[in-house]
Structures are given as C-alpha cells and as structure tokens.
Amino acid sequence: MRLVFAALAGAIFGAGLLVSGMTDTVKVQGWLDVFGDWDPTLAFVMGGAILPMALAWRVAARRERQGAGPVLGGAYPARSTLGITRDLAIGSVLFGMGWALAGLCPGPAMASLGYGGAGGLVFLLAMVAGMVVAPAVRARLRAGTAG
Amino acid sequence: MDAAWGYGFLGGLMIGSAAAIYLLVNGRIMGASGIVGELVDRSGRETAAERLVFLAALIGVPWAIAAAAGGAETHLTGNWAVIVAAGLLVGLGTRLANGCTSGHGVCGISRLSPRGIVATVLYVLAGGVTMAFCRHWLGGI
Known part of the structure; x- marks a missing residue:
C-alpha cells in the first residue's frame, strides 16, 4: 500500500509540475528575472501548492492530538531541531544560483526527464554528482568553522 | 490576467495535493x-x-x-558548461541545505517552518541576483 500511494503522489506531483509550466525553464527564469520581462507564474504555483499542504499540516496536527498517525502507520515527520545553520544558508544560496543558471530545480529536472533531451539528462547527472560530493563539502565547512 | 497563471495555480494545487497525500498517508515529506x-x-x-516508485511515477x-x-518543451539552454555547473550547484546546494523548492518551499512554508522560510x-x-x-550585466543565459 505504501508503494501505491508513493506512486500516486509522484504521479500527481509530476503531472502538476507539467501542467503548471514549471518544467519550462523559460517560466522559472522569467520569475527570477525581476529586472527583465518578469513572469509571476511561479508565485501562483507556490500559492496553489501551499494551500492544500497548509490544510494537510492542520489535519496531521489534529490527528496527532488524538493519538493517530499517518494512515499507513508510523509517525509524522518531526520538525527539524537544527535551526538556521550555516549549511542551510550556504546550501540555499548555491542552490539558488544553479536554479537561475538553468531554470531547473530537482522536481522539474526529474519530471521533464522524458522530454528534456540530452541536456535534461546531463543536468540530472550533474545534480546527482553534486549530491555525491555534498557530504565531503559539508565536512570541510565544519572543519573550517572549527579552525 | 494570463492563462499561464491559471495553469500555474491549477498545477500548484496538484503539487500541494500530492504532498498532502504523501504526508497524511505515508507520513513523509515530499x-x-x-x-x-x-x-x-x-x-x-x-x-x-x-522512493524509487515515487521517482518512477x-x-x-x-x-x-x-x-x-x-510533446512538451523545456527550453533548456544548449550551453553544456552552464548545464553542468547549474546541475552541480543544485545537487550540492540542496543537500547542504537539506531541501529544495518542494521540501523547503511547499512543505516548509506551509508548516511555517523557520528553516523552510529562510531557505x-x-x-x-x-x-x-x-x-x-x-x-x-554579462548579457547571457
């Protein structure tokens, strides 16, 4: 059952990314291009996505108070206790730079893999490579703080 | 009012509904x-x-x-150096920050998570910038 609902979520997520236009890099770059021909579409996507999710968090909180967890068992994801860290800030800035350069973030990069051509595949491979080196970079950042 | 904004909102509702299913049924952050x-x-x-089933779908x-x-068009740049640099930055950055537009953006903001909002x-x-x-300034991309 977990797999069925994971597939359902992935399917609706992917279809939503395509319908919203977020797998079109021109729309994403247009949103970030404040000094050019600014495209507000991404704000409508974000607003539309946050509405059902805000409701879902309320339902989760209510169920938790009643001693119930997710439908298929287990517990709801705990809030991170990390707070605002240097890794969060540096990582978000690096991510934003890459997001602007290509107009792709991880979700759309995968959703468009089937029709994104060789460029889309190369982006995804480079993204995975970036994920592979991330632990080493994180360790270096830690060492830098200590020294 | 632009038709693309309406499709954006509709697609957004789908993205948020997918995240809601993944949270309420599977107990996970999408x-x-x-x-x-x-x-x-x-x-x-x-x-x-x-994870693999989610990604396959x-x-x-x-x-x-x-x-x-x-067919659909991504209009991705044809500049390979830019594609590789962007992919590396997105992969490295999202792992350092522990999240991207869906995790920190959609799931974090809707939970009023300070980390999600700051990210x-x-x-x-x-x-x-x-x-x-x-x-x-450079006149490219």
Whole structure:
C-alpha cells in the first residue's frame, strides 16, 4: 500500500509540475528575472501548492492530538531541531544560483526527464554528482568553522 | 490576467495535493532533493522501494502526458558548461541545505517552518541576483 500511494503522489506531483509550466525553464527564469520581462507564474504555483499542504499540516496536527498517525502507520515527520545553520544558508544560496543558471530545480529536472533531451539528462547527472560530493563539502565547512 | 497563471495555480494545487497525500498517508515529506539525495548517500536505504516508485511515477507520468499531448518543451539552454555547473550547484546546494523548492518551499512554508522560510528567501534572492548578473550585466543565459 505504501508503494501505491508513493506512486500516486509522484504521479500527481509530476503531472502538476507539467501542467503548471514549471518544467519550462523559460517560466522559472522569467520569475527570477525581476529586472527583465518578469513572469509571476511561479508565485501562483507556490500559492496553489501551499494551500492544500497548509490544510494537510492542520489535519496531521489534529490527528496527532488524538493519538493517530499517518494512515499507513508510523509517525509524522518531526520538525527539524537544527535551526538556521550555516549549511542551510550556504546550501540555499548555491542552490539558488544553479536554479537561475538553468531554470531547473530537482522536481522539474526529474519530471521533464522524458522530454528534456540530452541536456535534461546531463543536468540530472550533474545534480546527482553534486549530491555525491555534498557530504565531503559539508565536512570541510565544519572543519573550517572549527579552525 | 494570463492563462499561464491559471495553469500555474491549477498545477500548484496538484503539487500541494500530492504532498498532502504523501504526508497524511505515508507520513513523509515530499521533498524532491531529499527523496533522491537520501538514495544517493544511502541514508534512505530502508525506504528505497517507496522512493524509487515515487521517482518512477514522477518521471513516467509527465513523460506519458507530454507524449500524448504531442510533446512538451523545456527550453533548456544548449550551453553544456552552464548545464553542468547549474546541475552541480543544485545537487550540492540542496543537500547542504537539506531541501529544495518542494521540501523547503511547499512543505516548509506551509508548516511555517523557520528553516523552510529562510531557505526559500535565500534561494529566491540568490537566484534573482544570479539572473540579474548573468542576463543584464554579462548579457547571457
């Protein structure tokens, strides 16, 4: 059952990314291009996505108070206790730079893999490579703080 | 009012509904970079099947819809150096920050998570500055 609902979520997520236009890099770059021909579409996507999710968090909180967890068992994801860290800030800035350069973030990069051509595949491979080196970079950042 | 804004909102509702299903039924955060990243660093080994099925649908369904609709266009740059640099930055950055547009943006903001809100402000700002610098100063991308 977990797999069925994971597939359902992935399917609706992917279809939503395509319908919203977020797998079109021109729309994403247009949103970030404040000094050019600014495209507000991404704000409508974000607003539309946050509405059902805000409701879902309320339902989760209510169920938790009643001693119930997710439908298929287990517990709801705990809030991170990390707070605002240097890794969060540096990582978000690096991510934003890459997001602007290509107009792709991880979700759309995968959703468009089937029709994104060789460029889309190369982006995804480079993204995975970036994920592979991330632990080493994180360790270096830690060492830098200590020294 | 632009038709694209309406499609954006509709697609957004779908994205948020998918995240709501993943939270309320499976008890998980629908964050694209985390679902892939924890397969890459193998910390998500125990939930690998759930992740792989999610990713298969995430890739396969838009592919099928685009094929049925006669194709979709990503308008991705043809500059390979830019593609590789952007991919590396997105992969590295989202793992350092523990989230991307779906995890920190959609799931974090809707939970009023301070980390999600700060991350989103920072990646949008960094993206805006990068875009201004590259497009209006260097004249490229």
